[in-house]
Amino acid sequence: MAQYNLNINGKNLQVDVDANTPMLWVLRDHLDMVGTKFGCGIAQCGACTIHLDGNAVRSCQLPISAVEDSKITTIEGLSEKGDHPVQQAWMEHDVPQCGYCQAGQIMTAAALLQQNPSPSDEEIENAMNGNICRCGTYLRIKAAVKTASQKL
Amino acid sequence: MTIVNTKLNRRSFLKVSALAGGGMVLSFSWLAGCKPTSKEMLEMPKEWFELNNFIKIGENGAVTLYSPNPEFGSNVKTSMPMILAEELDTDWKNVFVEQADFYPERFDRQFTGGSQGIRQGWTPLRTAGATARAMLVAAAAQGWNVPASEITTAAGQIEHKSSGKKAHYGEMASLAATMEVPEEVQLKEIKDFKIIGNSKKNVDGVKILTGKPLFSLDHKVEGMKYAAIVHPPAFGMKLKSFDKNSVSDMPGILDVFSISLFKDDYQRNFFDTTTFPEIIAIVGNSTWEVMQAKKTLKVEWEKAPESTFPMAGRGGVTVTATVPAGLENTSSHKERMAEFTAKQGNILRKDGDPEGEFNKAAKIIERTYTAPFLAHNTMEPMNCFADVKGDKAVIYGPTQAPEFIMGTLAQALEIPRENIQINLSRMGGGFGRRAYSHHMVEAALISQKVQAPVKMVYTREDDMTAGVYRPTYTATYRAALDENNNLTALHVKAGGIPETPIHPNRFPAGALDNYLAEGWDIPSNITIGAFRAPRSNFIAGAEQSFLDELAEEMGKDPIDFRLELLKRAETNPVGSNNDYDPKRYAGVLELVKEKSNWNSPKDNVHRGVSAYFCHNSYVAEVVDTVIKDNKPVVENVYAAVDCGVVVNPDAAANMGEGAIVDGIGNAFFGELAFENGVPTKSNFDKYRMIRQKESPKKIEVHFVQNNEDPTGLGEPLFPPVFAALANSLYKATGKRYYEQPFAPQLEMQNLKM
Numbered sequence: 062m063a064q065y066n067l068n069i070n071g072k073n074l075q076v077d078v079d080a081n082t083p084m085l086w087v088l089r090d091h092l093d094m095v096g097t098k099f100g101c102g103i104a105q106c107g108a109c110t111i112h113l114d115g116n117a118v119r120s121c122q123l124p125i126s127a128v129e130d131s132k133i134t135t136i137e138g139l140s141e142k143g144d145h146p147v148q149q150a151w152m153e154h155d156v157p158q159c160g161y162c163q164a165g166q167i168m169t170a171a172a173l174l175q176q177n178p179s180p181s182d183e184e185i186e187n188a189m190n191g192n193i194c195r196c197g198t199y200l201r202i203k204a205a206v207k208t209a210s211q212k213l
Numbered sequence: 214m215t216i217v218n219t220k221l222n223r224r225s226f227l228k229v230s231a232l233a234g235g236g237m238v239l240s241f242s243w244l245a246g247c248k249p250t251s252k253e254m255l256e257m258p259k260e261w262f263e264l265n266n267f268i269k270i271g272e273n274g275a276v277t278l279y280s281p282n283p284e285f286g287s288n289v290k291t292s293m294p295m296i297l298a299e300e301l302d303t304d305w306k307n308v309f310v311e312q313a314d315f316y317p318e319r320f321d322r323q324f325t326g327g328s329q330g331i332r333q334g335w336t337p338l339r340t341a342g343a344t345a346r347a348m349l350v351a352a353a354a355q356g357w358n359v360p361a362s363e364i365t366t367a368a369g370q371i372e373h374k375s376s377g378k379k380a381h382y383g384e385m386a387s388l389a390a391t392m393e394v395p396e397e398v399q400l401k402e403i404k405d406f407k408i409i410g411n412s413k414k415n416v417d418g419v420k421i422l423t424g425k426p427l428f429s430l431d432h433k434v435e436g437m438k439y440a441a442i443v444h445p446p447a448f449g450m451k452l453k454s455f456d457k458n459s460v461s462d463m464p465g466i467l468d469v470f471s472i473s474l475f476k477d478d479y480q481r482n483f484f485d486t487t488t489f490p491e492i493i494a495i496v497g498n499s500t501w502e503v504m505q506a507k508k509t510l511k512v513e514w515e516k517a518p519e520s521t522f523p524m525a526g527r528g529g530v531t532v533t534a535t536v537p538a539g540l541e542n543t544s545s546h547k548e549r550m551a552e553f554t555a556k557q558g559n560i561l562r563k564d565g566d567p568e569g570e571f572n573k574a575a576k577i578i579e580r581t582y583t584a585p586f587l588a589h590n591t592m593e594p595m596n597c598f599a600d601v602k603g604d605k606a607v608i609y610g611p612t613q614a615p616e617f618i619m620g621t622l623a624q625a626l627e628i629p630r631e632n633i634q635i636n637l638s639r640m641g642g643g644f645g646r647r648a649y650s651h652h653m654v655e656a657a658l659i660s661q662k663v664q665a666p667v668k669m670v671y672t673r674e675d676d677m678t679a680g681v682y683r684p685t686y687t688a689t690y691r692a693a694l695d696e697n698n699n700l701t702a703l704h705v706k707a708g709g710i711p712e713t714p715i716h717p718n719r720f721p722a723g724a725l726d727n728y729l730a731e732g733w734d735i736p737s738n739i740t741i742g743a744f745r746a747p748r749s750n751f752i753a754g755a756e757q758s759f760l761d762e763l764a765e766e767m768g769k770d771p772i773d774f775r776l777e778l779l780k781r782a783e784t785n786p787v788g789s790n791n792d793y794d795p796k797r798y799a800g801v802l803e804l805v806k807e808k809s810n811w812n813s814p815k816d817n818v819h820r821g822v823s824a825y826f827c828h829n830s831y832v833a834e835v836v837d838t839v840i841k842d843n844k845p846v847v848e849n850v851y852a853a854v855d856c857g858v859v860v861n862p863d864a865a866a867n868m869g870e871g872a873i874v875d876g877i878g879n880a881f882f883g884e885l886a887f888e889n890g891v892p893t894k895s896n897f898d899k900y901r902m903i904r905q906k907e908s909p910k911k912i913e914v915h916f917v918q919n920n921e922d923p924t925g926l927g928e929p930l931f932p933p934v935f936a937a938l939a940n941s942l943y944k945a946t947g948k949r950y951y952e953q954p955f956a957p958q959l960e961m962q963n964l965k966m
Contacts (some may be wrong), residue, residue, distance in 0.1 A: 062464070077796075078499075078500075078501075079464060080501075082499075082501050083501065086499060086500050086501040089431075089500070090439070090499045090500050090501070091499070093433060094424070095424070095426050095430070095431035095433075096423070096424015096425065097424070098428075098430070098592075098593070098641070099430065099500075099594070099670070100592055100593075100594075100673065100897075101896055101897045101898075102672060102673055103673070103896055103897070103898060105896065105897035105898050106625040106673075106897050106902075108592060111744075118950065125399075125924065127956045135424065136423065136424030137423070137424045139423075140423075143422060143423040145418055145906075148423065148548050151418075151422050152414065152418055152419070152422060155414050155415055155863055155867065155918065156867075157286075157415060157417075157421045157422070157865065158286035158287070158288070158867060158868065158871055159285055159420035159591075159592065159593070159639070159640060159641050159642045159643075160415075160417065160639065160641070161428065161641030161642060162288070162419050162592050162594045162641075163422065163433040163556075164422075164424045167422065168497070173819075184907045186905050187906070189905040190905045191904075191905050192905070193592065193897060193902045193904060194592075195590060195591060195642050195644075195902065196286050196447030196591045196592075196642060196871045196874075196875075197870065197871035197872070197873070197874025197875045197878070197903070197908070198867065198870070198871060198874075198906045199874055199903075199904075199908035200870055200874075200908060200909070200911070200912055201867065201870070202905065203905065203908075
């Protein structure tokens with residue numbers, strides 16, 4: 062066990078865990094931020110996507126020892142009032158069915174748009190391809206990313 | 214005008230005085246509508262007045278509606294309250310929606326499955342809304358001393374026009390709650406609907422998009438422990454022994470023990486399907502720590518002998534169920550299925566003289582279709598929270614069917630049902646998997662052993678390899694044609710491990726003078742369960758692919774050919790027990806023909822059609838495929854759906870789109886195989902799920918407009934897409950696709966997926 066200082070959603074937080082503990086479980090079990098979801102544990106489904114210095118990463122494969130000095134953003138911190146353009150676009154298209162994968166989808170989409178504010182259809186498909194939606198809301202996800210890109 | 218008698222399902226309309234002591238926890242934290250009209254409506258009322266089990270109204274006019282059924286993504290948590298709100302005649306903006314927990318004494322049929330939520334909830338929910346409205350009107354009539362018949366309501370307002378008296382519902386709520394429940398109430402005319410038929414956003418939308426806790430996996434209470442499970446590595450294996458000491462020194466590990474789900478004499482119910490009734494539990498201080506210990510724990514497994522258990526059969530009899538011994542392989546499954554295909558099966562339906570027609574046929578076409586086992590792969594793995602102390606248990610978890618697990622919990626915990634409270638979490642997908650809720654029993658037993666609140670979580674690998682799969686199936690279709698190429702007889706023989714996929718009284722039965730359906734099944738220790746449109750999800754693909762090939766052989770347009778058969782079933786049906794309405798069936802084919810411009814496809818677009826009836830609804834689909842860069846791309850899918858009145862159209866379209874994506878994904882990629890009882894895939898690195906790039910580029914879902922009572926929607930769009938895709942791929946590649954999944958065969962043709 063070791064003490065780690067983290068910067069999450071603009072706040073400095075301390076946590077005392079084993080160095081190998083993935084950020085997914087640090088967030089969920091130790092910091093009670095449960096918006097980041099557990100799906101596969103092997104970085105294949107994207108449900109656990111967070112931002113590390115603005116890049117979309119899979120928190121289930123990201124040990125806490127690798128993130129000190131980085132800025133982490135989770136779904137809880139994407140916007141203060143849930144009104145990030147991506148969240149608004151998701152609302153407008155009423156994207157979710159079960160809703161479980163959507164935080165990860167939104168985090169991937171937000172990172173994409175930060176780096177590429179006007180992605181083509183193909184660029185959206187490529188960027189979103191790592192996030193599985195078992196309910197099959199892919200068309201609405203793509204439409205919402207486009208809507209958000211127009212509003213950015 | 215529809216008058217309904219409230220004596221049916223009356224318990225739903227009567228107040229349950231035990232409400233205060235019933236443990237119903239209310240957390241009014243969001244409004245159903247987007248933006249409330251006035252700030253006042255946002256504020257919590259000082260007092261709630263319960264009009265019936267579904268409806269409470271605050272003195273300020275706020276309305277709480279309880280959504281009775283578990284929510285797994287089909288949007289019942291929005292659409293069921295919409296039905297209540299419609300007949301209550303309230304303003305959707307003033308509505309709070311709460312998930313009802315499992316209270317069988319208050320709600321009928323708290324079950325999500327079989328696409329029956331809206332169909333079976335339709336009249337009870339309308340009646341509950343109308344009953345509450347009638348009580349509000351009666352209260353106003355008494356308060357104002359005017360006849361109830363002169364009072365009108367609209368959007369949560371009550372008015373007596375001739376005297377000019379007006380009130381909002383909140384002002385009448387306390388008096389209304391004391392009114393007699395009327396014996397009869399009048400339901401609205403469909404043409405007067407204001408909420409039903411007008412799309413409403415998902416009531417949990419904001420919570421989902423902002424990462425608020427909604428799922429049981431997100432639940433945490435003070436002093437909660439975390440648990441992982443270890444189950445046998447193969448079907449046909451069981452626990453022999455384990456070495457607790459191998460992990461007891463690992464950080465955060467508190468206890469390791471085995472649990473058994475069933476007492477020896479327990480009579481299991483139909484939904485008591487679980488592969489491994491004895492598993493190991495590891496309890497610790499965090500999820501990560503118990504998952505680490507799981508990898509390290511030393512366990513010895515052994516082959517399980519054949520076993521039997523008592524099970525509740527039809528009509529209250531007890532039957533003995535047998536679990537065969539052995540470590541099964543997909544290769545031997547295929548051999549045995551071929552053997553059964555060659556033998557006579559059980560005759561499920563026979564019309565006319567099919568054998569005679571086959572004997573004198575000028576031409577016989579025979580084709581065999583197969584599909585593998587499938588895992589449900591809900592995005593939220595199986596998990597559950599349980600707090601069992603002494604003789605009381607609180608369970609909070611994802612279940613489609615709390616009623617079916619309550620008895621299992623009671624016997625396992627040896628706690629009476631009335632001391633067990635099942636609270637319903639939002640589910641991260643279900644697809645049939647969570648109708649089998651033994652994860653709840655496991656969590657409860659673990660909590661009971663450690664006498665502390667516990668959250669148990671499966672890894673993805675646990676989830677994918679624990680069974681309760683879609684069965685593997687095969688179907689052989691034969692058609693007899695005479696010298697003029699007329700269809701004279703049809704024969705289907707289909708079976709699977711461990712069940713036949715045949716619905717013997719569905720189309721094309723009823724449309725053919727000579728028809729034979731045979732079924733067979735092979736027992737297995739690989740457990741199966743309901744998977745989105747059970748049996749239909751295979752047989753529709755086989756049947757509708759065969760009809761496509763048959764139409765081609767007969768030189769007919771595939772839609773016209775189906776319409777001819779349906780015309781026959783409508784005008785001169787064969788047999789009297791056909792379980793579909795040929796006119797509505799034909800209606801969706803005609804609608805999809807129109808909406809897809811069937812007769813004038815775009816250049817280089819290869820189209821296939823398919824139509825199927827299941828869960829009381831009719832669906833026809835057209836899939837358009839193009840080949841781009843040596844890759845088949847599904848460009849467009851057109852769906853025509855007849856499911857009666859559509860409550861929440863945009864959400865209904867969303868679910869239809871999802872079912873089509875799900876079908877295309879499973880048709881291309883879905884497959885679980887076995888080697889020596891071990892599933893060959895255990896996570897998404899090997900188990901291919903459809904992803905964004907493979908999703909169709911456009912889907913149009915068109916609903917037939919009619920005033921029929923609503924029927925199923927979550928499942929019916931799924932089965933037909935398999936054949937629409939296969940038929941489209943045939944046009945694109947010149948090759949028929951008989952064996953699912955299709956992607957490996959495409960790759961053999963140098964087409965990449």
